[in-house]
Amino acid sequence: MTGRPTRLPPLDELRAFEAVARHLSFSAAADEMNLTPSAISHRIKRLEEHFRIRLFRRLNPGVALTEEGRILLTGVEAGFGRLAQASKRVRSRSGRRTLTIFARPSFATFWLTPRLPAFLDAYPDIEPMLIGQEEGEPNFDGDGVDIAAMKLPGRHVPAANEAVLCSETVAMVCSPRLITNERPLSSPRDLLHHQLIQIDQDLAPCFDWDWWIERHGLADLPRPKVIHVSHTAMAIEAARGGQGVAIVGAALASRDLAAGTLMRPLPDEDTPMLGTYFLRWPETASSDEVVMALRNYLVAEAGGGITPTSRRD
DSSP states (O other): OOOOOOOOOOHHHHHHHHHHHHHTOHHHHHHHHTOOHHHHHHHHHHHHHHHTSOOEEEOSSSEEEOHHHHHHHHHHHHHHHHHHHHHHHHHHHTTOEEEEEEEOHHHIIIIIGGGHHHHHHHOTTEEEEEEEOSSSOOOTTTSOOOEEEEEEESOOOOOTTEEEEEEEOEEEEBOGGGOOSSSOOSSGGGGGGSOEEEEOSSOOGGGSHHHHHHHTTOTTSOOOOEEEESSHHHHHHHHHTTSOEEEEEHHHHHHHHHHTSSBOOSOOOOOOOOEEEEEEOOGGGGGOHHHHHHHHHHHHHHTSSOOTTOOOO
């Protein structure tokens, strides 16, 4: 007879631990898991109480793994990897295939996910699984990632197992209904009569309204009201809802621009090319029909008529 298995902590606590250990940040882990930092902190506390050890040392800012935390992380990563592989094998035996896609959360929300239904219509036996992660590299082996949508600064020359999707620039956007005859928006000075939406993240300077206002010689004039949000997704939602004018990644706003739910109110700015979105897949997947079909589909979508810099007249 086998002995009674060791009592394991709940999966939710282990997932929270793995996310904090990967980001070395409670707030980043909370964003990834769509929880509050307090909820993440409670899960880590319960895990520490379960093992009766400290898993993290609190720093300012961020955290660091203790020696015990590093030991646990090794086991958790290996366990999650084996679980992902086993899940794929079980699904394949039932005639269905899990296609695991890695992407930054904002890119997945605004660019990738809206484009998946058309692909899945052509492959009805595919079940997509998205891994949203702000930082770090995809784990093709441990997490069973089949293909990853990634971003690097500047222009990127793709390797043999990569394909470029689009460049990252910025776009000033707002809802068409925000602009009326009484409150036009046809010149930079008109911005002073509209509410602005500011993303409070460590982004390039051209995402900052202070940079933009100084660039157009408006710094000495009365400042408009500014709404501060913590994420690009919140900025796009607020702009779409008519709450103000936002500066966001052009690729992330491309689908709304094409649909007319957002518009670029001012003539196109000469903004710098900030980075490149591209796909990467494991070299062994180059002969995988489904992975290559998704690659071809997404590359076609990136150049298939949705132009991030288009302006709605």
